[in-house]
Amino acid sequence: MRFPDFILRLKNRFDEAGYELYAVGGCVRDRLLGRPVVEYDLTTNALPEQTRKLLSLEKPDSVYMLGEKFGTIGSIWGKTHVEITTYRGEQYEPGSRKPEVQFSSTLEEDLSRRDFTVNAIAEDISAPRLIDPFGGSADLHRKLIRAVGQPADRFRDDPLRLLRAVRFASTLDFEIEDQTAHSVRECAGQLEHISRERIRDEMSRMLTGPAPDAALAQLTELRLMQHIVPELLELRNISTGGGRHKDIFTHTLQVVQRVRDDLVTRWAAVLHDIAKPRTVGRREDGKLHFDGHEQVGATMARRILSDLRYDRPTVDAVANVVALHTHANSYSAEWTDGAVRRLVRDAGPQLRALLHLSRADITSYHRHKVQAAARRVDELQERIRQLEQQASIEALRPPLDGNDLMRIFDRPPGPWLKPLLTHLLDQVIEGNLAPDDRGAAETIVREMYEKMEQE
Numbered sequence: 001m002r003f004p005d006f007i008l009r010l011k012n013r014f015d016e017a018g019y020e021l022y023a024v025g026g027c028v029r030d031r032l033l034g035r036p037v038v039e040y041d042l043t044t045n046a047l048p049e050q051t052r053k054l055l056s057l058e059k060p061d062s063v064y065m066l067g068e069k070f071g072t073i074g075s076i077w078g079k080t081h082v083e084i085t086t087y088r089g090e091q092y093e094p095g096s097r098k099p100e101v102q103f104s105s106t107l108e109e110d111l112s113r114r115d116f117t118v119n120a121i122a123e124d125i126s127a128p129r130l131i132d133p134f135g136g137s138a139d140l141h142r143k144l145i146r147a148v149g150q151p152a153d154r155f156r157d158d159p160l161r162l163l164r165a166v167r168f169a170s171t172l173d174f175e176i177e178d179q180t181a182h183s184v185r186e187c188a189g190q191l192e193h194i195s196r197e198r199i200r201d202e203m204s205r206m207l208t209g210p211a212p213d214a215a216l217a218q219l220t221e222l223r224l225m226q227h228i229v230p231e232l233l234e235l236r237n238i239s240t241g242g243g244r245h246k247d248i249f250t251h252t253l254q255v256v257q258r259v260r261d262d263l264v265t266r267w268a269a270v271l272h273d274i275a276k277p278r279t280v281g282r283r284e285d286g287k288l289h290f291d292g293h294e295q296v297g298a299t300m301a302r303r304i305l306s307d308l309r310y311d312r313p314t315v316d317a318v319a320n321v322v323a324l325h326t327h328a329n330s331y332s333a334e335w336t337d338g339a340v341r342r343l344v345r346d347a348g349p350q351l352r353a354l355l356h357l358s359r360a361d362i363t364s365y366h367r368h369k370v371q372a373a374a375r376r377v378d379e380l381q382e383r384i385r386q387l388e389q390q391a392s393i394e395a396l397r398p399p400l401d402g403n404d405l406m407r408i409f410d411r412p413p414g415p416w417l418k419p420l421l422t423h424l425l426d427q428v429i430e431g432n433l434a435p436d437d438r439g440a441a442e443t444i445v446r447e448m449y450e451k452m453e454q455e
Helices: 006-014 026-033 050-057 107-112 136-142 149-157 162-171 178-193 196-207 212-221 230-237 248-258 263-271 295-309 312-324 337-360 369-388 404-411 419-431 437-455
Strands: 021-024 038-045 062-064 072-076 080-086 087-090 101-102 123-126 129-131
Touching: 006 021, 006 038, 006 050, 006 080, 006 437, 021 026, 021 050, 021 107, 026 038, 026 123, 026 136, 038 263, 050 062, 050 072, 050 080, 107 129, 149 162, 149 178, 162 178, 162 212, 196 263, 212 230, 212 248, 212 263, 230 248, 248 263, 248 337, 263 295, 263 312, 263 337, 312 337, 337 369, 337 419, 404 419, 404 437, 419 437
Parallel strands: 038 080
Antiparallel strands: 021 038, 021 123, 062 072, 072 080, 087 101, 123 129
């Protein structure tokens, strides 16, 4: 497979300057697997400043030096990213939360410090030749993730590789080689030395990959999950009850795989039942009930995702879906239009994620139960569509605002406003008050205000 012309030009530029330049890592692995290459990793014996100068001479769309202190200079060529890294070896100092970088002088030494054999293959850009000292090509054929050299040494260099082993295995549908897997278990505690941001990024890649359920199962089996989201481990001890019993962790894995692959929906699927072990209650008709697990779960989701340093919008979105996740599956034809409108407003931008989760959340062995749940969501979506045609639910507002109420009652702003405004909005949502009927709205709030004054 031929490299793009701009990669060939870079190769010539480095050759003329007396430096080596090879393709390496993920782009070589993906080329050998016949997968599309979306970014190119190149490696050289040139130092970062020399790399930057040579790269700039070829006039890419942009050059960025965010990773220069780690030996990496990046560039963008149209839609393709290219990163060029000086030969290096990473050394991990116990207690440090980031790997130290030391440059090396040879390609072989650079490859010897890489994480897994399938990523330790270099390719000559100008000739069809692989440099594969650790058998990565054979491991690709055998579908194996195997550490380069001694696994414990590679994980000591950078413990984030413990998570990368699971990510590559789940993404590529590979197995982790036995000795490497054993070492992952033994070294799992080293994740405590890794920043939560780096762990977050690996989790995001796994959850939005093709097999998030396999990744979560393997993180658990390899003793890594207790250092990431230990609360998930508690789900293995609680049965869903009724019929053919399965634990909630197994149910969670099934739901995660069935929802769409955006980050918010996948995290909501992971955490939607996270509070069930904390809310175990009564048993009726052979089934356990977990009253209030949605709200408790939303609180736990906020804490878990904040601990992993997710941004506030992501945390809010996931928590909102978790808080509402049982609502859609409780829908029936008896719901009023107001109840449907209220769900839409409460879900806000997460409505689609909520409905996806609702569909996936029924994992019964009985097909008729799954089909009935799907019909409920279909019917709810149709009700929403019909109501949206009548008026935008998101845009519903009461006829009077806070300024109107302060004028009517000649009072300054304060807590007294909220119950009046909420009551007016509820009346609009229920269809009892037109959004533009200010006269009727004033009558309603005067009656309610009088009652409030009498209490």
